[in-house]
Amino acid sequence: MNPFLDRLEDYPFERLAALLAGIAPPAGYPPVMLSIGEPKHAPPEFVVKLLSDPGSLSRDLAGYPATRGSAELREAIAGWLTRRFRVRVDPQTQVLPVSGTREALFSFGQAALSGEPGALAVLPNPFYQIYEGAVLLRGARPYFVNCTAANGYRPDYEAVPESVWRRCELVYVCSPGNPTGTSLGLETFARLLDLAERHDFLIASDECYSEIYPDESVPPVGLLEAAAATGRERFERCVVFHSLSKRSSLPGLRSGFVAGDAGVLAAYYRYRTYEGCALPNHVQHASTAAWRDEDHVIANRAAYRRKLAAVTPILREVLALEQPEGGFYHWVRTPEDDRDFARALFAERNITVLPGSYLAREAHGSNPGSGHVRVAWVAPEDQCVAAARTLAEWLAGRRGP
Protein backbone atom coordinates (compact mmCIF):
# COMPACT_ATOMS: atom_id res chain seq x y z
CA MET A 1 0.00 0.00 0.00
CA ASN A 2 0.99 3.62 -0.44
CA PRO A 3 3.34 4.30 2.51
CA PHE A 4 2.07 7.89 2.73
CA LEU A 5 -1.27 6.52 3.98
CA ASP A 6 0.41 6.09 7.36
CA ARG A 7 0.95 9.85 7.54
CA LEU A 8 -2.81 10.55 7.60
CA GLU A 9 -4.39 11.45 10.92
CA ASP A 10 -7.68 9.86 11.93
CA TYR A 11 -10.53 12.03 10.67
CA PRO A 12 -11.89 14.43 13.37
CA PHE A 13 -15.24 12.64 13.55
CA GLU A 14 -13.50 9.33 14.30
CA ARG A 15 -11.56 11.04 17.05
CA LEU A 16 -14.78 12.55 18.36
CA ALA A 17 -16.50 9.13 18.38
CA ALA A 18 -13.57 7.73 20.38
CA LEU A 19 -13.73 10.69 22.80
CA LEU A 20 -17.43 10.13 23.49
CA ALA A 21 -17.40 6.31 23.41
CA GLY A 22 -18.98 4.65 26.42
CA ILE A 23 -20.67 7.82 27.70
CA ALA A 24 -24.42 7.52 28.30
CA PRO A 25 -25.96 11.01 28.23
CA PRO A 26 -28.82 11.57 30.71
CA ALA A 27 -32.34 10.63 29.62
CA GLY A 28 -34.54 13.67 29.20
CA TYR A 29 -32.17 15.57 26.93
CA PRO A 30 -32.79 14.89 23.22
CA PRO A 31 -29.61 14.33 21.20
CA VAL A 32 -28.42 17.50 19.46
CA MET A 33 -25.64 17.30 16.88
CA LEU A 34 -23.85 20.62 16.53
CA SER A 35 -20.67 18.90 15.39
CA ILE A 36 -21.26 18.10 11.73
CA GLY A 37 -21.50 20.86 9.13
CA GLU A 38 -24.08 19.08 7.01
CA PRO A 39 -26.72 21.50 5.71
CA LYS A 40 -30.20 20.54 6.88
CA HIS A 41 -32.40 23.12 5.18
CA ALA A 42 -34.83 21.67 2.64
CA PRO A 43 -33.37 21.35 -0.86
CA PRO A 44 -34.98 23.62 -3.50
CA GLU A 45 -38.19 22.05 -4.79
CA PHE A 46 -37.44 22.78 -8.45
CA VAL A 47 -34.23 20.78 -8.16
CA VAL A 48 -36.00 17.81 -6.56
CA LYS A 49 -38.62 17.97 -9.32
CA LEU A 50 -36.00 17.97 -12.07
CA LEU A 51 -34.23 15.01 -10.52
CA SER A 52 -37.42 12.97 -10.30
CA ASP A 53 -38.78 13.53 -13.80
CA PRO A 54 -38.96 9.97 -15.22
CA GLY A 55 -38.58 11.01 -18.88
CA SER A 56 -35.38 12.99 -18.53
CA LEU A 57 -34.02 10.64 -15.89
CA SER A 58 -34.21 7.62 -18.18
CA ARG A 59 -32.49 9.63 -20.94
CA ASP A 60 -29.82 10.84 -18.54
CA LEU A 61 -29.13 7.41 -17.10
CA ALA A 62 -28.74 5.84 -20.54
CA GLY A 63 -25.43 7.52 -21.37
CA TYR A 64 -21.98 8.07 -19.89
CA PRO A 65 -21.50 11.63 -18.70
CA ALA A 66 -18.67 13.82 -20.01
CA THR A 67 -15.87 14.73 -17.60
CA ARG A 68 -15.90 18.28 -18.98
CA GLY A 69 -19.62 18.59 -18.23
CA SER A 70 -22.31 19.85 -20.57
CA ALA A 71 -21.95 23.23 -22.28
CA GLU A 72 -25.18 24.37 -20.55
CA LEU A 73 -23.77 23.60 -17.10
CA ARG A 74 -20.47 25.36 -17.77
CA GLU A 75 -22.30 28.37 -19.20
CA ALA A 76 -24.62 28.49 -16.18
CA ILE A 77 -21.58 28.43 -13.88
CA ALA A 78 -19.73 31.10 -15.86
CA GLY A 79 -22.87 33.27 -15.77
CA TRP A 80 -23.11 32.87 -12.01
CA LEU A 81 -19.44 33.80 -11.56
CA THR A 82 -20.01 36.97 -13.59
CA ARG A 83 -23.13 37.97 -11.61
CA ARG A 84 -21.59 37.11 -8.24
CA PHE A 85 -17.95 38.22 -8.62
CA ARG A 86 -18.10 40.51 -11.69
CA VAL A 87 -15.50 38.41 -13.56
CA ARG A 88 -15.46 37.16 -17.16
CA VAL A 89 -14.83 33.44 -17.33
CA ASP A 90 -14.61 31.38 -20.53
CA PRO A 91 -16.98 28.42 -20.02
CA GLN A 92 -14.99 26.33 -22.52
CA THR A 93 -11.60 26.56 -20.87
CA GLN A 94 -11.93 28.09 -17.42
CA VAL A 95 -14.68 26.00 -15.76
CA LEU A 96 -14.90 22.31 -14.83
CA PRO A 97 -17.75 20.71 -12.90
CA VAL A 98 -16.73 18.45 -9.99
CA SER A 99 -18.50 15.96 -7.71
CA GLY A 100 -18.52 18.33 -4.76
CA THR A 101 -15.54 20.36 -3.60
CA ARG A 102 -14.23 17.69 -1.23
CA GLU A 103 -13.39 15.41 -4.12
CA ALA A 104 -11.95 18.31 -6.11
CA LEU A 105 -9.84 19.77 -3.30
CA PHE A 106 -8.29 16.36 -2.85
CA SER A 107 -7.78 15.47 -6.52
CA PHE A 108 -6.48 18.95 -7.33
CA GLY A 109 -3.63 18.37 -4.87
CA GLN A 110 -2.80 15.09 -6.63
CA ALA A 111 -2.72 16.81 -10.01
CA ALA A 112 -0.97 20.00 -8.94
CA LEU A 113 1.83 18.86 -6.63
CA SER A 114 5.06 17.65 -8.25
CA GLY A 115 5.93 14.78 -5.91
CA GLU A 116 9.49 16.18 -5.72
CA PRO A 117 11.25 15.70 -2.36
CA GLY A 118 11.00 18.84 -0.23
CA ALA A 119 7.82 20.14 -1.90
CA LEU A 120 5.62 22.20 0.43
CA ALA A 121 2.00 23.29 0.46
CA VAL A 122 0.92 26.17 2.69
CA LEU A 123 -2.27 25.51 4.69
CA PRO A 124 -4.29 27.51 7.21
CA ASN A 125 -4.38 26.03 10.71
CA PRO A 126 -7.13 25.07 11.75
CA PHE A 127 -8.28 23.81 8.38
CA TYR A 128 -10.60 21.55 6.40
CA GLN A 129 -8.89 18.19 6.72
CA ILE A 130 -8.92 17.27 3.03
CA TYR A 131 -6.15 19.78 2.22
CA GLU A 132 -3.68 17.98 4.45
CA GLY A 133 -4.67 14.53 3.17
CA ALA A 134 -4.16 15.67 -0.42
CA VAL A 135 -0.72 17.07 0.37
CA LEU A 136 0.52 14.11 2.39
CA LEU A 137 -0.67 11.50 -0.10
CA ARG A 138 1.29 13.25 -2.83
CA GLY A 139 4.44 13.00 -0.73
CA ALA A 140 4.58 16.74 -0.02
CA ARG A 141 4.59 18.37 3.41
CA PRO A 142 2.19 20.96 4.80
CA TYR A 143 3.48 24.23 6.19
CA PHE A 144 0.85 25.53 8.60
CA VAL A 145 -0.06 29.18 9.05
CA ASN A 146 -1.67 29.48 12.45
CA CYS A 147 -4.95 31.41 12.72
CA THR A 148 -5.31 32.53 16.31
CA ALA A 149 -7.34 35.03 18.32
CA ALA A 150 -4.23 37.24 18.34
CA ASN A 151 -4.36 37.63 14.53
CA GLY A 152 -8.15 37.73 14.31
CA TYR A 153 -8.18 34.09 13.14
CA ARG A 154 -6.70 35.16 9.81
CA PRO A 155 -3.63 33.58 8.23
CA ASP A 156 -0.65 35.92 8.48
CA TYR A 157 1.20 35.26 5.24
CA GLU A 158 3.77 37.94 6.07
CA ALA A 159 5.10 35.65 8.81
CA VAL A 160 5.88 32.83 6.36
CA PRO A 161 9.66 32.65 5.75
CA GLU A 162 11.11 33.15 2.25
CA SER A 163 12.62 29.66 2.45
CA VAL A 164 9.09 28.24 2.69
CA TRP A 165 7.77 30.26 -0.24
CA ARG A 166 10.69 29.05 -2.34
CA ARG A 167 9.64 25.41 -1.84
CA CYS A 168 5.91 26.09 -1.91
CA GLU A 169 3.99 24.61 -4.85
CA LEU A 170 0.43 25.16 -3.69
CA VAL A 171 -1.44 27.31 -1.16
CA TYR A 172 -4.85 26.22 0.06
CA VAL A 173 -7.03 29.02 1.39
CA CYS A 174 -10.52 28.75 2.81
CA SER A 175 -12.64 31.89 2.66
CA PRO A 176 -15.03 32.20 4.40
CA GLY A 177 -13.14 29.85 6.65
CA ASN A 178 -14.19 26.60 8.20
CA PRO A 179 -14.02 26.57 11.18
CA THR A 180 -13.01 30.16 11.97
CA GLY A 181 -15.71 32.01 9.98
CA THR A 182 -13.25 34.69 8.83
CA SER A 183 -13.01 35.90 5.23
CA LEU A 184 -9.90 37.03 3.40
CA GLY A 185 -10.15 40.56 2.06
CA LEU A 186 -9.02 41.89 -1.29
CA GLU A 187 -5.70 42.97 0.21
CA THR A 188 -4.75 39.53 1.50
CA PHE A 189 -5.73 37.90 -1.77
CA ALA A 190 -3.69 40.51 -3.66
CA ARG A 191 -0.67 39.88 -1.45
CA LEU A 192 -0.96 36.13 -2.04
CA LEU A 193 -1.23 36.73 -5.78
CA ASP A 194 2.01 38.75 -5.70
CA LEU A 195 3.73 35.97 -3.78
CA ALA A 196 2.38 33.32 -6.18
CA GLU A 197 3.80 35.27 -9.10
CA ARG A 198 7.16 35.76 -7.44
CA HIS A 199 7.57 32.15 -6.28
CA ASP A 200 5.51 30.42 -8.97
CA PHE A 201 2.99 28.51 -6.85
CA LEU A 202 -0.72 27.83 -7.35
CA ILE A 203 -3.53 29.11 -5.14
CA ALA A 204 -6.48 26.79 -4.47
CA SER A 205 -9.22 28.91 -2.92
CA ASP A 206 -11.96 26.92 -1.21
CA GLU A 207 -14.97 29.26 -1.34
CA CYS A 208 -17.75 26.76 -0.64
CA TYR A 209 -19.17 28.98 2.15
CA SER A 210 -19.12 32.16 0.06
CA GLU A 211 -22.92 32.35 -0.25
CA ILE A 212 -23.71 32.29 3.47
CA TYR A 213 -22.92 35.68 4.97
CA PRO A 214 -24.47 38.10 7.44
CA ASP A 215 -24.86 41.35 5.46
CA GLU A 216 -26.76 41.03 2.18
CA SER A 217 -24.92 44.06 0.80
CA VAL A 218 -21.41 42.77 1.64
CA PRO A 219 -20.80 39.37 0.03
CA PRO A 220 -17.37 37.87 0.71
CA VAL A 221 -14.64 38.60 -1.84
CA GLY A 222 -13.38 35.73 -4.01
CA LEU A 223 -9.94 34.93 -5.41
CA LEU A 224 -10.97 35.40 -9.07
CA GLU A 225 -12.47 38.77 -8.18
CA ALA A 226 -9.20 39.76 -6.51
CA ALA A 227 -7.19 38.49 -9.49
CA ALA A 228 -9.28 40.54 -11.94
CA ALA A 229 -9.16 43.59 -9.67
CA THR A 230 -5.35 43.44 -9.69
CA GLY A 231 -5.10 43.14 -13.47
CA ARG A 232 -4.82 39.36 -13.72
CA GLU A 233 -7.73 38.88 -16.11
CA ARG A 234 -6.57 35.39 -17.08
CA PHE A 235 -6.51 34.29 -13.41
CA GLU A 236 -2.90 33.05 -13.65
CA ARG A 237 -2.13 30.43 -10.96
CA CYS A 238 -5.65 30.70 -9.47
CA VAL A 239 -8.28 28.01 -9.02
CA VAL A 240 -11.48 28.51 -7.00
CA PHE A 241 -13.72 25.78 -5.61
CA HIS A 242 -17.49 26.32 -5.31
CA SER A 243 -20.28 23.99 -4.27
CA LEU A 244 -24.04 23.59 -4.32
CA SER A 245 -23.89 21.80 -0.95
CA LYS A 246 -24.09 24.90 1.26
CA ARG A 247 -25.30 27.50 -1.24
CA SER A 248 -28.33 25.48 -2.31
CA SER A 249 -28.64 23.01 0.60
CA LEU A 250 -27.84 20.12 -1.75
CA PRO A 251 -25.06 18.20 0.02
CA GLY A 252 -26.38 14.89 -1.30
CA LEU A 253 -26.23 15.99 -4.94
CA ARG A 254 -22.40 16.06 -4.86
CA SER A 255 -22.03 18.96 -7.22
CA GLY A 256 -19.62 21.83 -7.45
CA PHE A 257 -17.09 23.33 -9.82
CA VAL A 258 -13.58 24.61 -10.16
CA ALA A 259 -12.76 27.69 -12.20
CA GLY A 260 -9.71 29.78 -12.99
CA ASP A 261 -6.43 29.56 -14.93
CA ALA A 262 -7.13 27.81 -18.26
CA GLY A 263 -3.66 26.22 -18.42
CA VAL A 264 -3.98 24.76 -14.95
CA LEU A 265 -7.50 23.54 -15.67
CA ALA A 266 -6.40 21.87 -18.91
CA ALA A 267 -3.86 19.79 -16.97
CA TYR A 268 -6.37 19.11 -14.20
CA TYR A 269 -8.94 18.03 -16.81
CA ARG A 270 -6.42 15.52 -18.16
CA TYR A 271 -6.01 14.16 -14.64
CA ARG A 272 -9.79 13.94 -14.19
CA THR A 273 -10.33 11.96 -17.38
CA TYR A 274 -8.21 9.22 -15.81
CA GLU A 275 -9.69 9.61 -12.34
CA GLY A 276 -13.14 9.03 -13.84
CA CYS A 277 -15.26 11.27 -11.65
CA ALA A 278 -17.64 12.87 -14.18
CA LEU A 279 -20.89 14.24 -12.77
CA PRO A 280 -23.85 11.98 -13.73
CA ASN A 281 -26.03 13.60 -16.43
CA HIS A 282 -29.07 14.08 -14.18
CA VAL A 283 -26.84 15.80 -11.61
CA GLN A 284 -25.54 18.08 -14.35
CA HIS A 285 -29.09 19.00 -15.38
CA ALA A 286 -30.19 19.73 -11.82
CA SER A 287 -26.98 21.67 -11.16
CA THR A 288 -27.48 23.84 -14.26
CA ALA A 289 -30.88 24.92 -12.90
CA ALA A 290 -29.48 25.51 -9.41
CA TRP A 291 -26.64 27.78 -10.62
CA ARG A 292 -29.11 29.79 -12.72
CA ASP A 293 -31.41 30.56 -9.81
CA GLU A 294 -30.59 32.97 -7.00
CA ASP A 295 -33.96 33.26 -5.19
CA HIS A 296 -33.54 30.00 -3.28
CA VAL A 297 -30.03 31.05 -2.27
CA ILE A 298 -31.22 34.38 -0.88
CA ALA A 299 -33.91 32.55 1.13
CA ASN A 300 -31.39 29.98 2.37
CA ARG A 301 -28.96 32.73 3.44
CA ALA A 302 -31.76 34.58 5.24
CA ALA A 303 -32.61 31.41 7.20
CA TYR A 304 -28.99 31.09 8.40
CA ARG A 305 -28.91 34.80 9.21
CA ARG A 306 -32.04 34.48 11.40
CA LYS A 307 -30.61 31.48 13.18
CA LEU A 308 -27.25 33.08 13.89
CA ALA A 309 -28.97 36.26 15.08
CA ALA A 310 -31.07 34.17 17.47
CA VAL A 311 -28.32 31.99 18.97
CA THR A 312 -25.44 34.48 19.14
CA PRO A 313 -26.76 36.66 22.00
CA ILE A 314 -27.68 33.57 24.02
CA LEU A 315 -24.19 32.13 23.75
CA ARG A 316 -22.44 35.47 24.21
CA GLU A 317 -23.76 35.58 27.77
CA VAL A 318 -21.47 32.71 28.69
CA LEU A 319 -18.86 32.31 25.97
CA ALA A 320 -16.41 34.40 23.97
CA LEU A 321 -17.26 34.25 20.28
CA GLU A 322 -17.33 36.34 17.13
CA GLN A 323 -20.16 36.54 14.61
CA PRO A 324 -18.87 34.62 11.56
CA GLU A 325 -18.16 36.71 8.44
CA GLY A 326 -19.36 33.74 6.44
CA GLY A 327 -20.54 30.16 6.88
CA PHE A 328 -22.68 28.67 9.62
CA TYR A 329 -20.16 27.90 12.36
CA HIS A 330 -19.33 29.54 15.62
CA TRP A 331 -15.68 29.13 16.55
CA VAL A 332 -16.05 29.32 20.29
CA ARG A 333 -13.32 29.82 22.88
CA THR A 334 -13.84 27.31 25.70
CA PRO A 335 -13.18 28.03 29.37
CA GLU A 336 -11.33 24.70 29.68
CA ASP A 337 -9.61 22.10 27.48
CA ASP A 338 -11.75 21.74 24.33
CA ARG A 339 -11.92 17.92 24.57
CA ASP A 340 -12.98 18.05 28.25
CA PHE A 341 -15.58 20.67 27.34
CA ALA A 342 -17.00 18.57 24.48
CA ARG A 343 -17.04 15.42 26.57
CA ALA A 344 -18.79 17.07 29.54
CA LEU A 345 -21.38 18.80 27.34
CA PHE A 346 -22.24 15.47 25.76
CA ALA A 347 -22.23 13.58 29.07
CA GLU A 348 -24.41 16.12 30.87
CA ARG A 349 -26.66 17.57 28.12
CA ASN A 350 -26.45 15.19 25.12
CA ILE A 351 -25.13 18.04 22.90
CA THR A 352 -22.27 17.17 20.53
CA VAL A 353 -19.74 19.80 19.43
CA LEU A 354 -16.38 19.28 17.73
CA PRO A 355 -13.16 19.92 19.70
CA GLY A 356 -11.10 22.52 17.85
CA SER A 357 -7.83 20.72 18.49
CA TYR A 358 -9.04 17.95 16.15
CA LEU A 359 -9.28 20.48 13.31
CA ALA A 360 -5.75 21.83 13.72
CA ARG A 361 -2.18 20.57 14.10
CA GLU A 362 0.59 21.42 16.48
CA ALA A 363 2.70 23.99 14.63
CA HIS A 364 5.11 26.74 15.71
CA GLY A 365 4.73 25.65 19.34
CA SER A 366 0.95 25.41 19.67
CA ASN A 367 -2.22 23.84 18.39
CA PRO A 368 -4.31 26.88 17.41
CA GLY A 369 -7.52 24.84 17.55
CA SER A 370 -7.11 23.89 21.18
CA GLY A 371 -9.26 25.85 23.62
CA HIS A 372 -11.96 26.15 20.95
CA VAL A 373 -14.92 24.13 19.78
CA ARG A 374 -16.74 24.34 16.46
CA VAL A 375 -20.50 24.67 16.70
CA ALA A 376 -22.48 24.08 13.48
CA TRP A 377 -25.89 25.78 13.25
CA VAL A 378 -27.39 23.53 10.60
CA ALA A 379 -30.47 22.15 12.41
CA PRO A 380 -33.86 23.93 12.20
CA GLU A 381 -34.02 27.28 14.02
CA ASP A 382 -36.16 26.11 16.98
CA GLN A 383 -33.75 23.25 17.68
CA CYS A 384 -30.74 25.55 17.42
CA VAL A 385 -32.25 28.09 19.82
CA ALA A 386 -33.22 25.36 22.30
CA ALA A 387 -29.70 23.90 22.09
CA ALA A 388 -28.10 27.33 22.60
CA ARG A 389 -30.25 27.89 25.72
CA THR A 390 -29.43 24.46 27.14
CA LEU A 391 -25.73 25.04 26.49
CA ALA A 392 -25.79 28.50 28.09
CA GLU A 393 -27.69 27.28 31.18
CA TRP A 394 -25.37 24.30 31.51
CA LEU A 395 -22.29 26.48 31.36
CA ALA A 396 -23.68 29.05 33.77
CA GLY A 397 -24.54 26.25 36.22
CA ARG A 398 -21.10 24.70 35.83
CA ARG A 399 -19.42 27.93 36.78
CA GLY A 400 -21.63 28.27 39.83
CA PRO A 401 -23.07 31.47 41.30
Ligand SMILES: Cc1ncc(COP(=O)(O)O)c(C=O)c1O
Ligand atom coordinates in the same frame (compact mmCIF):
# COMPACT_ATOMS: atom_id res chain seq x y z
C1 LIG B 1 -14.26 24.09 4.03
C2 LIG B 1 -14.96 23.03 3.27
N1 LIG B 1 -14.59 22.81 2.01
C3 LIG B 1 -15.19 21.86 1.26
C4 LIG B 1 -16.21 21.08 1.79
C5 LIG B 1 -16.80 20.02 0.91
O1 LIG B 1 -18.09 20.29 0.53
P1 LIG B 1 -18.75 19.56 -0.72
O2 LIG B 1 -17.88 18.40 -1.08
O3 LIG B 1 -20.08 19.13 -0.24
O4 LIG B 1 -18.80 20.58 -1.82
C6 LIG B 1 -16.64 21.28 3.09
C7 LIG B 1 -17.71 20.45 3.65
O5 LIG B 1 -18.09 20.49 4.78
C8 LIG B 1 -16.00 22.28 3.86
O6 LIG B 1 -16.35 22.54 5.12
